[in-house]
Amino acid sequence: MDSWVRFNSQSQAKERVLRTAQYACMLLGYTLHKSRVATNLHRTISDLEAHMSLTRKLLCLGNSVEALQAAKRAIHLSDSVLRLCLTIGHLNRAMYFACDNVLWAGKTGIISKLDQQKWSQRSFRYYLFALILNVTRDVYELCLLLDSEDRYRSAKCSSNPSSALPAHHLSPSSSSSSPALMWARLCRHIHQVVTVLYSNPPLLLDLLKNGCDIFIPLDKLGIYRTGPGFVGTCGVLSSVLSIVTMLHPWLKLKP
Template sequence: MDTLIQLNKQTAGRDKLARLCQYLSRFLWYNLQNKQKFLNNNAINNLKSLEYQLSTFRKLLRWGRCLDVVYSTLPILNYPLDSRRFVDVLTKLSQAFYFLTDHILWLGRADLCQVDTHKWNQISNRYWLYTITLNLVKNFIEINNLFKLHSCQSLIYQIFLGTFSRNSFKNDVSWCNAQTLVLIQRHKALIADLIKNLCDLFIPLTTLGYYNLSPGFVGLLGVISSIAGLFILIDSTVKFIP
């Protein structure tokens, strides 16, 4: 209960909780809709309406976030000029544009102005896809750096040089597996962020028509990524900082 109260105190926490309920609603209405014995259309329509209302609520919670993201880009400009800085700046700018399009969509949903919701929803998902892709690039840069420090190069060299025996190969494989487990345990933040980004990746890909996943599967991916996001908020040591 203390954890729930702590999450509810934060805007990000309320957003993640609403997101979890939003995608859980999608998962439930799709599975109920596909059950031939389930004939209660009111329950399905209520879940669809709940999903829509939670989506609108989350857009309102994020109102003004585009300015926050742009402002948070300024300190990055002082970092050393390398590929990581370039990716960080692109990620922030893409995220700012994503939030901006989200604000426009909310104005349309609130009937405050005339908005082509289909057009702006596509633009919003495109910027969301860019942001997720760039986040994944940062994840893989970090993973690559970790494996440079803790790699299994000795095993790879032995395989290609053919200088290993069966027993030494088994020992090296066991050592590599142990090292991988240690890396996962020490870098939970990176793993949680990677899982979240991989699950999120297929949501805009499906909306934009690049993949043809069912609403139920998209809902399941959204639930998993929302749980990962909540896990990051609950445990500050799991927050990924490249």
Template sequence: MDQLVRLNGQTGGRDKIARTVQYASKFLWNQLQNKQSNNLLIEKLQILESTCSSFRKLLRFGRCADSLHSALAHLNYPDLVIRITLTLGKISNSLFLFADHVVWLSRTGLLKNVDSTKWVQISNKYWLLNVVMNLVRDFYEIKNILSNEKVIAYFKTEFLRKPLNIQLYLITIKKIIDVIQMRQDVFIDTLKNFCDFWIPLAGLQKVKLRPSAVGLLGTISSIAALIALLKPIAKLTPA
């Protein structure tokens, strides 16, 4: 209960809670629809999803400026790869949020003669770019971890040069799992971004996903983001 109160006291926490409910609702109503269940319950879940989406758009209003300012703060970060991925990721996130603001203003009627469908596509493109930058950073962090823990060297000397056997395979997998357990922040961030990667792709119609699949991916990524907020050890920094 204390953790829920602490989360609700943060703007980011409220956004992640609402996001979890939003995508969980999408997953549930599509599952119920497939089973031809109660239409009234399906309609209520769809309304809940839409309400959470609108609430999050209002909650994020103006955050595009914050994200752009955050990009400037990473211009002098010493590691080149992290500097580039963080800066480009923040800039693309700022553009995503700006497009999202236009969509929200259009749907509320405050902006007239706006092609909201076009702006939704623009927001999805910049969201996708942001997630790609985050994933590049995640893979870079994983490579560094595996190199530091000498897993890559072990893989080359023990795994590739010897005949394949189950015991050696299991030992290698265990080493990788042990490394992942030591760096929860990288694992959770990678999981979150991997799930998020498919959502804008589906929005851009580059892949075909059922609403339930989008809902499940969004729910998993939202829970991962909540864990990162609740447990400082699970939050990847700098972010």
């Protein structure tokens, strides 16, 4: 099984490049459709997108094995939240790839009379749940870092009382519910989040990638329609971010 995982990982880069091209074709096709010109070119672009999608499904054959291996590793994590999110997320990815493999077999004619719409919807449901768990994991990691940052600042203020706020700022008479104070707190919190993400590129890239990806199944399942233009843009961005993490492994969020 390990040898298969190593072999399968070599095709992931090709699959990511094809994914980028596929969603670029979707975006280009949407642009041509909106401009109402070059009908033949629009049809060619749509056919090319369909062929790339089919080729990607071929390259993803066997990805379920890798997802199951990842779930097997994640189940031994000490952090219970990460263990839950990653294990169930990888299992959903395995089911997503399995459904995608069945869909590929139906589109190529290997399995005749396959309800492709049903299997496509089933595949995207597993994909959506996996992405929700991935985003939950990212938010959890962000909360841990923010909590660590708060503890560091508290310890710094304790060791250096002169850096603490003046007493009148902490007085009960302060209007804690005033819009100005609430806005200041919100800005300070946003600045803290941006600072933490900026200092942790792997988490930032993973959050952006999952944030872009989640709109794809939401649109395909009809939960939140955004249109092919937006879906194409999100697909291109998430694919490029995936390629970046492949080129620079230190940017991949671990575990």
